[in-house]
Amino acid sequence: MIKRLYEKSEIWxxxxxxxxxxxxxxxxxxxxxxxxxxxVITLPVLIALSAALFSFVKKNxxxxxYGLCKPQLPAARMLYYIPLIVLLTVNLWYGIRLNQSLPxxxxxxxxxxxxxxxxxxxxxxxxxxxxxxxxxxxxIVVSSVTFGAGxxxxxxxxxxxxxxxxxxxxxxxVAIGFTFVMIFWKTRSLxxxxxxxxxxxxxxxxxxEAAMTSQRQIISGVFLAAIAAGYALYLAWMDKExxxx
Numbered sequence: 001m002i003k004r005l006y007e008k009s010e011i012w013x014x015x016x017x018x019x020x021x022x023x024x025x026x027x028x029x030x031x032x033x034x035x036x037x038x039x040v041i042t043l044p045v046l047i048a049l050s051a052a053l054f055s056f057v058k059k060n061x062x063x064x065x066y067g068l069c070k071p072q073l074p075a076a077r078m079l080y081y082i083p084l085i086v087l088l089t090v091n092l093w094y095g096i097r098l099n100q101s102l103p104x105x106x107x108x109x110x111x112x113x114x115x116x117x118x119x120x121x122x123x124x125x126x127x128x129x130x131x132x133x134x135x136x137x138x139x140i141v142v143s144s145v146t147f148g149a150g151x152x153x154x155x156x157x158x159x160x161x162x163x164x165x166x167x168x169x170x171x172x173x174v175a176i177g178f179t180f181v182m183i184f185w186k187t188r189s190l191x192x193x194x195x196x197x198x199x200x201x202x203x204x205x206x207x208x209e210a211a212m213t214s215q216r217q218i219i220s221g222v223f224l225a226a227i228a229a230g231y232a233l234y235l236a237w238m239d240k241e242x243x244x245x
Contacts, residue, residue, distance in 0.1 A: 002056060010130035017122045018146070021049060025115075038100060039107035046114035053121055066125035067190030077238070078187065083231035084196045087176070088203060090220050095208035109202040116198025123147040123177065124184045124193060136185070143181045148174030164214060168221035175228035182235035 006013040028042030035041065057066055075081060098105055123143050131139035148170045180193040212220075 003060065006056075006060075010126070010133075014122065014126035014130050017053070017126055021118055021122060024049065037107070038104045039111045043107050043111045043114070046111055046118065050114045050117050053118065057121070064188075065129060066121060067184055067188060067193075069189055069191070071187035071189040071192060073187045078183070078192075079231075079234070081192060081196075083179075083227055084192070086227055087224060088196065088200055090224055091200070091203040091207040093220065094211040094216060096206045097208045097210070099205065099207070099209050105205050108205045112201035112204070113198040115201055116194050116196075119147065120180065120190050120194045120197055124181050124190055128181055128184065132185075140178070140181050140185070144174050144177035147177035147180075148172075164217065168217055172221050172224035172228065175225040175232065178232040179228045179235070182232045186235055186238065 002013075005016060024045050025042060028045040029039075031041040032039050054068075057063060057068065063069060071078075100108065123146060127146065128139045128143040131142055180197065183193055184190050
């Protein structure tokens, strides 16, 4: 059934995965909150989704198509991914602390590694590749915007997210999504994107939330958006004549 949907329409296959991911991850968060242990239900759900998607891709010989391979450009051409390393520091700007118990922190970090894999594979892999056959430019825009807009679900999924942090997250997520899709387009690999996304989310478990005032949240959000957008534009214009469609 899954393969049949894929063969019939790659776009609807990607949309089905987006819906399944958002609904099941949100349900997992809500159930985890009801149990009283953060991510205790979410993690098994995300592991199952990750295993199912990876199994489908590998079984059908789609590893290279969806970027589960070595980057095809040397790191030097990608500025050694230094802008990504800079982005990873943001969660630790205002100190390091455990915001949850050690077991909950472990559940959270493992969940975030699954999130990194799933979101990159769904938004940068499935959705982008499905749309790029008709228009690379449209695929880049839709992949970036839907990735950012998807974070709005944090307002209603029981995670307790507030309005301002969520709106900031949407803004810089669009910029980071733009960066990741350009990395995939240039290198034909999602490996660096998956690693960066996973580590960035995982490090948020150790951010000093008590020190995160509204002003600092705005500063961090603007910084993330500026660095990500700047790097993405650099990648978009690099060897433009070789990659335009």
